[in-house]
Amino acid sequence: MSQRRLAGLVAVPLLLALWVAALWLPLPYVTYSPGITVDVLGQQDSDTGGDGQEIIQVTGHKTYRDDGELRMTTVYVTQPEARVNLFEVMRAWLSDEDAVYPYDSVYAPDETAEDADLESAVQMASSQDLAVAAALRELGVDVTPVVKILNVGKNTPADGAFKVGDELLSIDGEEISDPARVGEIVRADTDGTKLAFGIRRDGKEMTVRVAPKVDDEGVPRIGVVPGNGFDFPFQVYVNINPDIGGPSAGLMFSLAIYDTLTPDSLTGDEVVAGTGEIREDGSVGPIGGIQQKIAAARKDGAALFLVPPDNCEDTEGAVNGDMRLVRADTMHDAVESIETWVADPDASLPSCSTSGEAAGE
Numbered sequence: 001m002s003q004r005r006l007a008g009l010v011a012v013p014l015l016l017a018l019w020v021a022a023l024w025l026p027l028p029y030v031t032y033s034p035g036i037t038v039d040v041l042g043q044q045d046s047d048t049g050g051d052g053q054e055i056i057q058v059t060g061h062k063t064y065r066d067d068g069e070l071r072m073t074t075v076y077v078t079q080p081e082a083r084v085n086l087f088e089v090m091r092a093w094l095s096d097e098d099a100v101y102p103y104d105s106v107y108a109p110d111e112t113a114e115d116a117d118l119e120s121a122v123q124m125a126s127s128q129d130l131a132v133a134a135a136l137r138e139l140g141v142d143v144t145p146v147v148k149i150l151n152v153g154k155n156t157p158a159d160g161a162f163k164v165g166d167e168l169l170s171i172d173g174e175e176i177s178d179p180a181r182v183g184e185i186v187r188a189d190t191d192g193t194k195l196a197f198g199i200r201r202d203g204k205e206m207t208v209r210v211a212p213k214v215d216d217e218g219v220p221r222i223g224v225v226p227g228n229g230f231d232f233p234f235q236v237y238v239n240i241n242p243d244i245g246g247p248s249a250g251l252m253f254s255l256a257i258y259d260t261l262t263p264d265s266l267t268g269d270e271v272v273a274g275t276g277e278i279r280e281d282g283s284v285g286p287i288g289g290i291q292q293k294i295a296a297a298r299k300d301g302a303a304l305f306l307v308p309p310d311n312c313e314d315t316e317g318a319v320n321g322d323m324r325l326v327r328a329d330t331m332h333d334a335v336e337s338i339e340t341w342v343a344d345p346d347a348s349l350p351s352c353s354t355s356g357e358a359a360g361e
Contacts, residue, residue, distance in 0.1 A: 026083025031092040034296035035074030040256040060234030068267030072249040075289030120245025131253030148229030156223020170198035179226040248287035250278030268342030273297035274306025286310035312352030
């Protein structure tokens, strides 16, 4: 056997091995694909683990239920520490609906799945409070800023003592008006003395006592995430699946709450979808995965999709079909656009383009 043929026989399996390795080794990318949409005017789907109850629940105020749909949209995203291979990257890259992003542009280098889940849960809790505030302010109802518990860590000193949504009134008699003050008081308790937390839960004031525990970094903690919230004149609860996180459903929550508290159907019994973080002043902030959310909404029958203004450029090339894309600068603008569209489906509406029609139409 010649030396050249022998070298070829050795090189072929090595080359195949390199190709197999290239195809299956994890790559530093994150894939986005269309997720589920949820009608927040409806009920939790018992077939997917929901409790079958209304998503928007109100106590202490008259409610109105109709046949319209307001659909929040989601995106399936590769989780931290879960790298994708070449097959997955190429499939997403070739898809009209999926997207591929560098890993470092989505996650911090040391971010874990647990970190991402915690941040997502905190953002969801905060977005619900902001959505209620935006809806009530649209109705002319005053709301009062307070400090609330946005997350309670499992197997921490706070586990079982606090619940997400508790309003924090005081610590050892000191009134609390700034979430940062909570951490300052807890970190100062280096000897593990039980602290008396005055809270309001479901309209009732009570006191819970929790002793901080020193973590691996030598810092006393109790295991809660406090944040800014609001005190409302009546109770509004967003009964959403806890597996869904992040702040991007804020706009749709606020519209669903507004619709639930007002007569007649805001959507004219049609299907409206959208996305956007709701801010304290009622403005709509940007989100990720707008093209995937547009695709998901179109598949689920939405005729109108609300786009945050800062995401307008990202809608270029979106697969929206006959579904209209409408720019929503604020929650108030979104209400006006929906009402105008219901009265006249061909009416001119705020758009992402200068031609009077939203980009992608």
